[in-house]
Amino acid sequence: MSLFLPLLGKILPLYTNIVLGYLATRLLKVDRAGAAALLFYLMAPIVVFSATMGVRLDAAVALLPLFLFLFSSLMAVAALWLFKRLWPDATGNILAFTAGTGNTGYFGIALALIVFEPRVADIYIFTVLASFFYESTTGFYITAKGTFTARESLIKVLRLPVLYAFLLALILNLAGVMLPESLAAYFGQFRIAYSIIGMMLIGMGLVGFRQGGGADPRFLALTLAIKHLLWPALIALIIWTDSRFFGLLHRDLYRVMFVFAIVPLAGNTVTLAVLLKARPEKAALAVLLSTLLSIVTIPFMLAWYGME
Template sequence: MFELFIEFAIKLFPIYLWALFGFILGKLLKVRKNDAANILVFLILPLITFHGSFTTPVTVQALSLPLFFFLLCSIITLLFLWLGKKTWKDNTGNLLAFASSYGNYGYFALPAAIVLFGKEAESPVIMAGIGFIIYSCTVGYFVTALGNFTIAESLKKTLVLPSVYAMILGLSLNVLNIRFGSFRNIDLNDIYLSVACDVRGVYTIIGMMLVGLAIAEIKTLMIDWKFVGMASLAQFVIWPIVVGLYIILDKNILHFYPVLLLKIIFLLSLIPVGVNLIAYSSQLGVHPEKAAVAILLTTIFAMLFIPFMISVFIGFI
């Protein structure tokens, strides 16, 4: 386990540096988190979504991964929305519902999967991530918006998010096997892949800087331990239990997924709260400071939690 932790720490260290740079920019240059959040939500995230759905090999098993995670996210969200409303009188419960199911698949699960399972794990993680994106742009965003807006207003805000439309376009082109060709001996596909690689880098940088920017705007750092605890309960207890039960069912009865995909599904049940939660909560005005602290603390905890869980349970899959 110690070797896994060291490898995680080395691979993920630059990610934490970007969060630190975001904090410095927020404090010294007064860069606002809302500006970064809007760039992420309306430009970078749709491009990442399009690329993932456009390039991932389409199989029945691959297509089932987004559906699997979308349904699981939605069910757990409704459970924690109910618990949140019982716990808080304000809209913190709406944020908790989103935080309970929006995992950090892009900045954390993807590099972790490559460290653990090799390069062949990249495409399945991206495909599964589409399920998280669809969830975040529909159920998750809508439930969070309800904290400040009416049902009609929340639905209107949800429908203008571009990521779902980007996913539909990318998947349609993928199924139809439409690819970029060449123009006057210039390989357009190579140019596209180069741009996509650049966008993915920007996605990671802005996403993690957003954590630092959100923390920099906090006047007095007060940790809502109840919120962090319940978000951690969802991400590190409920998710592994539910996914673990499914893996037992699949291995003994269904036999639907190969071993590699089951391992990836298990890994995705262990990840911390997703960074883009800050982008959405900032845009909707629903406690972005609580989102930032929860993301930071659960990400630090996950660096120890994932190596432990993988080393103990991965041999049974």
């Protein structure tokens, strides 16, 4: 575990951005809704477009987001089936949503830019599409609990700007179109800005946080165990199985999968808890504790995996 302290040193600045985001909203009254809109509607499509254009596509790379989408959906459905009856309200649905995703976007992209070389970071950003699609399809249905129709859910998916950025970049990539070097460098700046503002947005979301009617130890234990123990364990098992018996993937994709698995709980958990009126303070506390816990778990997991 000699890598632990160097990795911790690399990751700690991410949490500085969270603190800065909190202070920006608390003291400077920065509008977090505006920051979120900037990230979602403008910067995320550019980041996804740039990464998809920069990825050298082969069968393994192209199938990785699909595999992780199916894996995420299976985790969510299994969690809903196992734990739904533990609560009389929609808490079980929120738990199921968290079981299928993590903060692969704001947190994960920032982490990928730190631990990966640019070529592999592009693959990671490309793979984050799995989370976008999961949260807008399987995750949406599970949390909506029948409140929204299939048509409303489809409209939600079709309104995702990153979808069209991805499709355009995929077509251009397959057609052999290359971005001019100056434009590629310009788009590269958006990845850094996206990771910084995205981490700050996590801190912005903590302003006004209240624990409310007390913590739910069972909810916290299950969400944190699934995200910080079960996800890494299952992905590590899949990596070991493929490397030992099948050889369908390669080392870079294994690294991408592992980083995808070790990020903290998704911030959108709180948004969906508000939507369902399922005591969102429980979700907020879980996301906060998961983000803090990842200060230790992420460098520990990366060191265990041997990733410098």
